[in-house]
Structures are given as C-alpha cells and as structure tokens.
Amino acid sequence: MNIATAKSISIIDLLAALSHEPVRINGDRYCYRSPIRNETEPSFCVSKKRNEWYDFGLGQGGDIINLGKRLFETNDVSAVLSRLDKLNLNKVVHPSEKVRVATAQSVVKMEKVHLQPLQYNPLMSYLRSRHIDIAVGMKYCKEIWYTHGKKRYFGIAFENIQNGVEIRNPYYKGCMGHKDISIIHAESIGVQSAVCLFEGFMDFLSFKTLEKQGDERVCVGELCDYIVLNSVANLQRCLQRLGAYEHVYCFLDNDKAGMDGCRMVSNTYPTKVIDMSDNYREYKDVNDCLIGREKYEWKRKET
Known part of the structure; x- marks a missing residue:
C-alpha cells in the first residue's frame, strides 16, 4: 500500500475497525x-467529506497517516501503511476539489450571532495547528459564536468591507452575510x-507571521496596505481599487486559479x-510555506 491509497481509506471506517464509535453525528x-x-x-472530530481529523483537546489534527502514527505509536510511515493494509478496509471516493471549494464557500443562515475578542x-489551538502567531491572530481576527439548526457553533471571524464575516474552524469554511474583499490599511x-x-x-495571517519572523521570502521593502479576496471570484471587483497603487504584490496560490x-x-x-x-x-x-509542507508531497513519495 502507498500513501495515496492509504488516504483513500475512510478515517471513520478505520476507527470503527479499532472499536471506536462516534458519540454523536452532526451532518458531516x-x-x-x-x-x-x-x-x-468527546472532543475528537472527523470530517467525513474531507476525511480529516482534529482533536480539540490537543489542538492537533491531520489525515489518516498522521492519525495512524498516533494510533499505532510509531513515526514510521511504512509501518503505518503496513498496519492499514492488514486491516483490509474499503476505499472511499472523495469529492473533487471543485466540489470541495463549492461546499467550503457556503453561506449558511446563522442566528444568535455574537462577536468578541479572540480568546x-x-x-487558539487551531491557529497553532496552522502555525499562525497567536498575537497576529488576535490582532486581525475575532471570535464568533452562532446558532445554526438549533446547535451552537464557534469559529475564527475575519470581517470584510460589507460587514460580512469569513468564518473558519478545523471543519468549516464559510461566510456570514455578504461575501466581499477585506482591506487592512497600513x-x-x-x-x-x-x-x-x-x-x-x-x-494574510501567515504572511504577517512570516514577516514578524523576518522571513525574507515575504519581505517587500515598503509600507503596504493589504487586500484579502476571500475568494478568487472577488478579484474582478477589486481590480479598479488596485489601480490606486504603484506596486501590487501578488501572494496568490500556486495553482491554476491563483496563476x-x-x-x-x-x-x-x-x-x-x-x-x-x-x-x-x-x-x-503562503500558509503551506509557513508550515513547511511541500507542494504535492504525497505524489513525490508515491513515485
């Protein structure tokens, strides 16, 4: 078994095979x-769609390989693959990246919304898992609590220019209110x-963390404003605004949409x-750069 094959195994099926059953199921x-x-x-959660886990008590998470290392008490990836292979678990088909993005950008109806300082x-553990400097996160983000479907949820909130809020936690990526760009002035x-x-x-938070660390890869050498698209679909609406600047430093993703x-x-x-x-x-x-995860790492390991 190789890494790509292992990642096609459902974490939920793996836990079931090891006699771990969910205490509750809320949608995904x-x-x-x-x-x-x-x-x-219960503070250990698995996203069925993403096939990823996150332990809120530890503030850590990842894919089935990361989990296998902990379950089987080894740092040897080959040993993890061997144990998974012996379990003879069924493989699952995951949604395409296009479907994932569409789901991730969902706008849901939220009630009893409360914003407060991030604390x-x-x-905080989630920010640490993304290697974001806590002081940076607290400076630019807030904490949001809201009710959806009679259940209470929380997340990291980042406001845009239309008073909408981008929301993140380990298993949710979405928006409350109007989706638009965010502008942070120097x-x-x-x-x-x-x-x-x-x-x-x-x-953006990764950039500010790297900048705080003095990382030369992000240094631009002059005072800047910052624009966060919150979706590449918003690029068209901010083109005119970019014309007011002499220099536009693009920190977009190294994928087709970013290019x-x-x-x-x-x-x-x-x-x-x-x-x-x-x-x-x-x-x-930029966040992968901060964490140090090489692009397409699993493809290189597979070959």
Missing part, C-alpha cells in the same frame, strides 16, 4: 472520545503606494504587478 462531523488519549467528553482555547498615516494581495485570510488571477492583474496593470508566488514555489500557498 463525527464526534468521538479521543482514541489517542483518555477523555470523558477561546480550541480556536499602520502609517497617509496613502500607501503599495498593496499586498492575498486569496484568503489564513494566507490565472495573477495573470488577470498583470494584464490590467502590466507595470505594477510583482508576482511573489515564486518565493514559495515549492508550496501551494
């Missing part, structure tokens, strides 16, 4: 008492001559655009 989310530590209240430990008086452009706010987006901006402002994605060309995006 399966909640368990953690199989990798002792606890009385809830599970959300902490300096006056109009800035440069702007940095990001697809999502996790990339097409950078090309669109470059075609509109051919003398202004600086494509920064080459500085993290081995990674999918």
Whole structure:
C-alpha cells in the first residue's frame, strides 16, 4: 500500500475497525472520545467529506497517516501503511476539489450571532495547528459564536468591507452575510503606494507571521496596505481599487486559479504587478510555506 491509497481509506471506517464509535453525528462531523488519549467528553472530530481529523483537546489534527502514527505509536510511515493494509478496509471516493471549494464557500443562515475578542482555547489551538502567531491572530481576527439548526457553533471571524464575516474552524469554511474583499490599511498615516494581495485570510495571517519572523521570502521593502479576496471570484471587483497603487504584490496560490488571477492583474496593470508566488514555489500557498509542507508531497513519495 502507498500513501495515496492509504488516504483513500475512510478515517471513520478505520476507527470503527479499532472499536471506536462516534458519540454523536452532526451532518458531516463525527464526534468521538479521543482514541489517542483518555477523555470523558468527546472532543475528537472527523470530517467525513474531507476525511480529516482534529482533536480539540490537543489542538492537533491531520489525515489518516498522521492519525495512524498516533494510533499505532510509531513515526514510521511504512509501518503505518503496513498496519492499514492488514486491516483490509474499503476505499472511499472523495469529492473533487471543485466540489470541495463549492461546499467550503457556503453561506449558511446563522442566528444568535455574537462577536468578541479572540480568546477561546480550541480556536487558539487551531491557529497553532496552522502555525499562525497567536498575537497576529488576535490582532486581525475575532471570535464568533452562532446558532445554526438549533446547535451552537464557534469559529475564527475575519470581517470584510460589507460587514460580512469569513468564518473558519478545523471543519468549516464559510461566510456570514455578504461575501466581499477585506482591506487592512497600513499602520502609517497617509496613502500607501503599495498593496499586498492575498486569496484568503489564513494566507494574510501567515504572511504577517512570516514577516514578524523576518522571513525574507515575504519581505517587500515598503509600507503596504493589504487586500484579502476571500475568494478568487472577488478579484474582478477589486481590480479598479488596485489601480490606486504603484506596486501590487501578488501572494496568490500556486495553482491554476491563483496563476490565472495573477495573470488577470498583470494584464490590467502590466507595470505594477510583482508576482511573489515564486518565493514559495515549492508550496501551494503562503500558509503551506509557513508550515513547511511541500507542494504535492504525497505524489513525490508515491513515485
């Protein structure tokens, strides 16, 4: 068995084979008492669609390989693959990336919404799992609590220019209210001559974390405003706004959508655009660069 095949195995099926049953099921989310530590209240969750797990008590998560290392008490990937192969579990077909994106960008009806300063430990743990500096997260984000379908949920909130809110937690990516771009102005008086452009706010937070660490891959050498698209679909509506700047630093993803987006901006402002994605060309995006996950790592391991 190789890594790609192992990742096609359902984590839910793996847990069932090891006699771990969910305490409750809320749509896509399966909640368990953690199989990798002792606890009385369920805080270990699995997303069936993404086939990923997250332990809120530990503030850690990942795919079936990461889980296998903990379940089988080994750091040897080959040993994990061997154990999974012996279990003879069925393989599952996961949604295409296009379907995942469509689901991720969903806008749901939320009630009893409450925004407050970011402080809830599970959300702090989630930021740490993405290697985001906590002080950076607290500065630019808030904490949101809301009710949906008579259940109470929470997430990290990032506001846009129409008072809508982008929401993230380990198993949800969506928006409350109108979806639009977010603008963060430089902490300096006056109009800035440069702007940095990001697809999502996790990339922006990753940029600010890397900048705080003095990482030369993201340094632009001048004071900047920041625009977060919150979806590449919003690029068209901010093109005119970008024209106000002398320099546009594009920190878009190293995938087709990101490259097409950078090309669109470059075609509109051919003398202004600086494509920064080459500085993290081995990674999918700025957050992957911060974490250190190489682009298409599993494909290289498979071959």
